[in-house]
Amino acid sequence: MRLYSYDDYQVGVGVPDGGIVRATQFLPDVPPRDRMTALIERWERLREPIADLVTGATPIDLASVRLLPPQPHPGLLIAAPVNYRRHQQEMGGESGVYPGMVVHTIETYAGFVKASSSIVGPDDAIELPFEDRRVDHEAELGVVIGATASRVHRDRAMDYVFGYVPLLDITLRGDEDRSYRKSFDTFTPIGPAIVTRDAVPGADALDFRLTVNGDIRQRANTRDLIYGISRLVELYSAAMTLHAGDIIATGTPEGVGPISPGDEVVLRIDEVGELRMPVTLRKALTVNRQDQPAIRGLS
Incomplete structure (x- = not known):
């Protein structure tokens, strides 16, 4: 199934013709921003009633609603740093983004946390905070956790996805x-929908690509991840308890590059969906440019 959040945090289920069937009525006791988390927590109980609802309901046209991030309020947003070998190669070395630097992989860095407030949906925009700082796109598969996971072995990890x-x-x-650099408001677009695990049986071998203004920048397959999905769940659940609705960003492949106001960034992942985001300049700066350091550092 495809699960959406829209308008005033209504939750809905996608139908084959592209519409949405409202499912908020199954969550009458839940604060609006927490509805998707609650739906995930109660999924085993609600899946069949929702499937029955979809069969007989009249869908809402997607074009008539404002799509929010499908998971607007995860408790944890954790990301895998440098989880593709070719991305490591493009970041360091003599001609990399950071010339002369040694950029390590996830095997050294393990992970980092992004602010969940950086999440936006497909009807928003990526807002660049500074006119004279480089900001790059990074295409990734996001993994949504389905149940409390603590010290989970990789052999059982997919049960928690x-x-x-x-x-x-x-x-x-x-x-x-x-x-800090990855947690600015609007710096984690997701969507348009969460696609449930049963609908994506080949998640370890998904083709995906990213374009900017129609030009292909990134093209890869999740089979090339250094740490695949199961190992990422194992790694992070060994350090911190993961809960239903938490998100793991699995890492980006080679081809990262700068974006500018007026660009359109499109990420297409086979079986999962297409995320299309415009790029704008933030209208009011909240941090003085003179306080910002030079453009150096790690990816």
């Missing part, structure tokens, strides 16, 4: 810590 979502890890280049 609820579904998948296209995800952009937008990145300000510079000296600041990763978690």
Whole structure:
């Protein structure tokens, strides 16, 4: 199934013709922003009633609603740093994004946390905070956790995966810590829907690509991840308890590059969906440019 959040945090289920069937009535006791998390937590109980509802309901036209991020309020948003070998090669070395630097992989860096407030949906925009700092696109598969996971072995890890979502890890280049540079408001677009795990049986071998203004920038397959989905769940659940609705950003392949106001970034992941985002310049700066360090640092 495809699960959506829309308008005033209504939750809905996609139908084959592209419409949405409202399912908020199954969650009468839940605060609006937490409805998708509650739906994920109660999925085993609600899946059949929702499937029955979809069969007989009249769908809402997608074009008539405002699509929000399908998971607007995860408790944890954790990301895998440098999880493709070719991305490591393009970041460091003599001709990399950071010339002369040694850029390590997930095997050294393990992970970092992004602010969940950086999440936006497909009817929003990526807002660049500075006119004179480089900001890059990074195309990723997002993994949505389905149940409390603590110290889970990779052999059982997929039992804790609820579904998948296209995800952009937008990145300000510079000296600041990763978690700061990647946590600006609007720097984690996701959507348009969460696709449940049963609908994506081949998640470890998904083709995906990213274009900017129609030009292909990134093209890869999740089979090339250094740490695949199961190992990422194992790694992160060994350090911190994961809960239903949490999101893991699995890492980006080679081809990252700068984006500018007026660009359109499109991420297409086979079986998962297409996320289309415009790029704008933030209208009111909240941080003085003179306080920002030079453009150096880790990816």
